[in-house]
Amino acid sequence: MDRLLGSPEFTDLWTMRLADLLLISGKRGSERASATYHEWLRGHVAADTGWDHLARELLTAEGPVQDVGPASFALLANDPRDLAEHAASIFLGTRIGCARCHAHPADRWTRTDYHQFAAFFARIQRDNGRVTIASRGEVEDPHSGRALPPRALGERVSIASEGDRRLALAQWTTDPANPRFAHAFVNRVWKHLLGRGLVEPVDDLRPTNPATHPELLDMLARDFAGNGFHLRALVRAIVTSETYQRTSRPIPANARDDRLLSHAFLKSPDGRVLLDMISQATGVRETFADQPDVAAAVQLVGSQTPSPALDILGRCSRETSCDATAIAGGGLAQSLHLINGSTVNGRLQRGNLPRWIASSGSAGELLDTLYLHTVSRPPSAAERAAWEPRLSGANRADIAADLFWALLNAREFTFNH
Amino acid sequence: MPHPPERCDGIRRREFLRLGALAPLGLTCADLFRLQAQSPAPATGSGKPPAPARACILLWLDGGPSHLDTFDPKPDAPVEVRSPFKSIPTTVAGVHLCEHLPRTARQMSHIALIRSLTHELGNHDTGSRFLLTGHRPTPALDHPSLGSVVAWHQRRSTHVLPPYIAIPGDAVGGQSNAARAGFLPGAFNAFGTGANPGSVPDLHLPEGITFERSDQRREMLARLDAFADLPETDLAVRNRDAFYDQAYRLIASPEARAAFSLDAEKPATRDAYGRSRLGTGCLLARRLIEAGSRFVTVVDHGWDTHQQIARELPDSRFPGSGKLPSLDRAYATLLTDLHDRGLLDSTLVVLMGEFGRTPKLNALGGRDHWPRAGFVALAGGGVRGGQVIGATNGFGEVPVDRPVSPEDLAWSLLTRMGINPATEVTTPTGRPVRLLNQGTFIRELLG
Incomplete structure (x- = not known):
C-alpha cells in the first residue's frame, strides 16, 4: 500500500485527474504557462499538499502565468460570473448556473446569491499574461443595475468590497466549517x-x-x-x-443494485489509462508528436496533444467539465479500433511478444507470461488446458499473437473489476 | 418572491414537485440508465400526411452561412447591405438565389426554403446547440442532438449500419457538443467516418490478418470472457459487448463496408458531386442512407465568413476553392441523385447552419453573426418543394412574415421522421422530460 501511494504513477494519475478537474487544457494562456501550471500541480500532488492549500493558492494567485502556476486558474474565464461557476463546480461540487437568470429550481440559490458570489471575481485583471487585482470592478444586480457586494454561498453577511476579495473567498471555501x-x-x-x-x-x-x-x-x-x-x-x-x-x-x-455498494461496479479505464496499459503490456510505448519526452499518456500536460489513439479511446477535453464521464463501455469506434486498429495490432510484432516467444522454453511458460502481463494473474487450470495445446502446435508465433490480442481485448483486461 | 412560471430549463412547477418527491428514493441520481418512453401517439391532423421519411441527411454549414449571399438575396438593398453577388432566377417563378448557386436554382421545385428562421443566440456553440437539439441550451441539462434522438428511437433495431453517422465527425459549433448524445447513453452518439471520407479507419482487418484468423481471435476472446465470468448485469459490460457485436457485424458485412467506400462510384458521379469535402461527404451520405442508416450529418466547416465574402465564397482564386460552388454542386447533385434513385420521397434533406449573418457588410468585407434571420432549405421526405416559407425585411434583418424558431424546425424534423416530439423520456437523474419542450409543426411543409 505505501509503495503504491508513494509511487510516481500515483502522482501521475492524480495529477491527471486534478488537471481534468481544473481544466488545464493548454489552450488558455501560453504553452509555457500550462507547463508551469501542470508542474506546480504535480509538485503538490507528489508532496501530498492539502487540497485546502491548493485551493487557496488557486483562488488567490497573482502574477505572470508563465511563472506562477496557479495564476492560470483565473484564465478559465474572463467574465466573473463564468469564473464563479467554475469555482463553485470545482471546489464546492455545486452548480449555480441556473441562478444566473432565475432562482435555482432544485437548490436554494437566488439570482442575488449568484451575482454576489460572482462579485468575488469582479476585480481580476488579465493583462499580458499577468493576473493582478484592480481597485475597481463590480458585478451588478441584473434587475437594478446596482453593484453588489461579495457574499459567499449560503452566508447572510456580505464582506467588505475593498482589497482582494478573493482572500475572503479562499478563507471561507477552505474553512473546515464549510x-x-x-x-x-x-x-x-x-x-x-x-x-x-x-x-x-x-x-x-x-x-x-x-x-x-x-x-x-x-x-x-x-x-x-x-x-x-x-x-x-x-x-x-x-x-x-x-x-x-x-x-x-x-x-x-x-444483481440489480447500481448504487448501494452491495458489490463492486466494473469500471472502464479512462482512454489515457487504457492506452498506457496497452503500451505497458506490449512493451511498445506511445510517442506523442509534440511531446517526445512524455512516456505515458497520463503524463501529458494539456489536452491538445495530437493523438489519433486518444481521439478514439477518449480523454477529457478540459474545455468543459469532464465530471460526466465518457461512454460506459466505449463506443463503436473504440471497439473497431481495438479489434482492427494500430493501437493493439501495431504492437504485436515488436516489443515484448517476439522476445517472449524467443525466450520461452515451453508453451506453459509463454502462457504464464502472457497472462501475467495482461490480467496480472497466472492462468487457471482450465485456461491452461485450453491454451497450452494450441501454443504447443505449429504456428506458435501466430497463435501467441492472436491470444495476446484476445487478452488485450478481453473484458478482464479492459475493465477494472 | 415571485418566481418565473418556467424554471431552469423549463421545469414546470408540477415536474419540479415530482423531482423533489423522488429525491428521498435516490431516484434523482440514477446512473444506470432506464429510459422509459411512453409510446408516441401518432400525430393526428386533417388530411392524410405523406408517409414519414425513412432517413434524414443533414448538411451542416458550420460557422453560420450568410443568408444574404446565398438563399435570401436582397438585390435592391443599399450597397452596404447588398451582396457582392448578383441574384438569379430559379425554376420557381419569383424565387431568386445567389448567382453562385445555379444548379441549386434548377432544383428549386424540390426545395421548401424557409427564409424566416430566427433566434437570438449569436455564439457558435449556443446557436448550434439550439438548432441541432431543438432546445435552448442550458447548463442544467444536456439535450441530445436530433440525430441521437433518431438513433435512440431505433434502439431495438439490429441493422448493421449505425443509425446515426457523422461525416467526418460530430465536431460542430466550436467546442460544442451540439451533435452529440447529451443525456442519452453514449451509444447514441454519431459514428464518425473520420477526416477522409471513403476510407473509414479500422473498418478493415489489419494487414496480414485473414477472416479465418480474425474469427479465431474472436473465438479466443469469447473464451477468455467466458473464463473471466464478469457479471453480465453490468451496464458497462453490456454496452461493451453490444459495441463489439456491432463492430463485428460491420467488419463481417461486405455490403456495410462497401457503403463506407466510394470505390464503387463512377468518376463521373464523383465529379458531379464535386471532389470537395462536402461533395465527397454528400455522396457518402447517400450511400449510407441507401445501405440503411437513418440519420447522416455532413459537416462542412468554414462558413464563419467575417471577412472577404466576395473573395472567399465564390471560386475567385481557382476552381474548387470557393464555398458556394462546392455547396451548389454537392447539394444539387445530392437532390437529383436521390430523386433519380427514387429515394428523395423517403429521405429528408436539410441544409442549414447555426445562424445568418449581419445585414451590413463590415469593414473587412465580411459579415458577423446574426441569429435574428437565417435560412433553412428542406427537400424530400414528403416535404412540398417549390415554395418559400416566410420572408425577411428589405435588409434581411428580421422576419416580417411567418417567423420559424429552431424549436419549430426540430419539431417538424422529428415529426417527419415519424417520431412524436412530445414523447417523454427519463434523464439519468430520473427527471421526465419530453424530447422537445415546445415547437409547432411547420404546416406549409406538407401543404
Whole structure:
C-alpha cells in the first residue's frame, strides 16, 4: 500500500485527474504557462499538499502565468460570473448556473446569491499574461443595475468590497466549517475509486440530491478535513475498506443494485489509462508528436496533444467539465479500433511478444507470461488446458499473437473489476 | 418572491414537485440508465400526411452561412447591405438565389426554403446547440442532438449500419457538443467516418490478418470472457459487448463496408458531386442512407465568413476553392441523385447552419453573426418543394412574415421522421422530460 501511494504513477494519475478537474487544457494562456501550471500541480500532488492549500493558492494567485502556476486558474474565464461557476463546480461540487437568470429550481440559490458570489471575481485583471487585482470592478444586480457586494454561498453577511476579495473567498471555501468543500472532493475521489459517486452527478451536491450513504460521506469528509485535506490518507481510508474490497460478482438478490455498494461496479479505464496499459503490456510505448519526452499518456500536460489513439479511446477535453464521464463501455469506434486498429495490432510484432516467444522454453511458460502481463494473474487450470495445446502446435508465433490480442481485448483486461 | 412560471430549463412547477418527491428514493441520481418512453401517439391532423421519411441527411454549414449571399438575396438593398453577388432566377417563378448557386436554382421545385428562421443566440456553440437539439441550451441539462434522438428511437433495431453517422465527425459549433448524445447513453452518439471520407479507419482487418484468423481471435476472446465470468448485469459490460457485436457485424458485412467506400462510384458521379469535402461527404451520405442508416450529418466547416465574402465564397482564386460552388454542386447533385434513385420521397434533406449573418457588410468585407434571420432549405421526405416559407425585411434583418424558431424546425424534423416530439423520456437523474419542450409543426411543409 505505501509503495503504491508513494509511487510516481500515483502522482501521475492524480495529477491527471486534478488537471481534468481544473481544466488545464493548454489552450488558455501560453504553452509555457500550462507547463508551469501542470508542474506546480504535480509538485503538490507528489508532496501530498492539502487540497485546502491548493485551493487557496488557486483562488488567490497573482502574477505572470508563465511563472506562477496557479495564476492560470483565473484564465478559465474572463467574465466573473463564468469564473464563479467554475469555482463553485470545482471546489464546492455545486452548480449555480441556473441562478444566473432565475432562482435555482432544485437548490436554494437566488439570482442575488449568484451575482454576489460572482462579485468575488469582479476585480481580476488579465493583462499580458499577468493576473493582478484592480481597485475597481463590480458585478451588478441584473434587475437594478446596482453593484453588489461579495457574499459567499449560503452566508447572510456580505464582506467588505475593498482589497482582494478573493482572500475572503479562499478563507471561507477552505474553512473546515464549510462542509461542501470536503464533501465535493471526497465524493470525486470516491467516484474515481468505486466507479460511482456517493452523490451523482459529482458536481451537483445539493439538499435535494442526497448521497446514497450520507453518513459515510459525512464521516469521510470530516476525517479528510480534520487530517489536513491530504489525498493519500483519503485514498488509503477508502481502499482499505471492506466496501472497496468487495467482489464485483453479484448474487441474485443484489444483481440489480447500481448504487448501494452491495458489490463492486466494473469500471472502464479512462482512454489515457487504457492506452498506457496497452503500451505497458506490449512493451511498445506511445510517442506523442509534440511531446517526445512524455512516456505515458497520463503524463501529458494539456489536452491538445495530437493523438489519433486518444481521439478514439477518449480523454477529457478540459474545455468543459469532464465530471460526466465518457461512454460506459466505449463506443463503436473504440471497439473497431481495438479489434482492427494500430493501437493493439501495431504492437504485436515488436516489443515484448517476439522476445517472449524467443525466450520461452515451453508453451506453459509463454502462457504464464502472457497472462501475467495482461490480467496480472497466472492462468487457471482450465485456461491452461485450453491454451497450452494450441501454443504447443505449429504456428506458435501466430497463435501467441492472436491470444495476446484476445487478452488485450478481453473484458478482464479492459475493465477494472 | 415571485418566481418565473418556467424554471431552469423549463421545469414546470408540477415536474419540479415530482423531482423533489423522488429525491428521498435516490431516484434523482440514477446512473444506470432506464429510459422509459411512453409510446408516441401518432400525430393526428386533417388530411392524410405523406408517409414519414425513412432517413434524414443533414448538411451542416458550420460557422453560420450568410443568408444574404446565398438563399435570401436582397438585390435592391443599399450597397452596404447588398451582396457582392448578383441574384438569379430559379425554376420557381419569383424565387431568386445567389448567382453562385445555379444548379441549386434548377432544383428549386424540390426545395421548401424557409427564409424566416430566427433566434437570438449569436455564439457558435449556443446557436448550434439550439438548432441541432431543438432546445435552448442550458447548463442544467444536456439535450441530445436530433440525430441521437433518431438513433435512440431505433434502439431495438439490429441493422448493421449505425443509425446515426457523422461525416467526418460530430465536431460542430466550436467546442460544442451540439451533435452529440447529451443525456442519452453514449451509444447514441454519431459514428464518425473520420477526416477522409471513403476510407473509414479500422473498418478493415489489419494487414496480414485473414477472416479465418480474425474469427479465431474472436473465438479466443469469447473464451477468455467466458473464463473471466464478469457479471453480465453490468451496464458497462453490456454496452461493451453490444459495441463489439456491432463492430463485428460491420467488419463481417461486405455490403456495410462497401457503403463506407466510394470505390464503387463512377468518376463521373464523383465529379458531379464535386471532389470537395462536402461533395465527397454528400455522396457518402447517400450511400449510407441507401445501405440503411437513418440519420447522416455532413459537416462542412468554414462558413464563419467575417471577412472577404466576395473573395472567399465564390471560386475567385481557382476552381474548387470557393464555398458556394462546392455547396451548389454537392447539394444539387445530392437532390437529383436521390430523386433519380427514387429515394428523395423517403429521405429528408436539410441544409442549414447555426445562424445568418449581419445585414451590413463590415469593414473587412465580411459579415458577423446574426441569429435574428437565417435560412433553412428542406427537400424530400414528403416535404412540398417549390415554395418559400416566410420572408425577411428589405435588409434581411428580421422576419416580417411567418417567423420559424429552431424549436419549430426540430419539431417538424422529428415529426417527419415519424417520431412524436412530445414523447417523454427519463434523464439519468430520473427527471421526465419530453424530447422537445415546445415547437409547432411547420404546416406549409406538407401543404
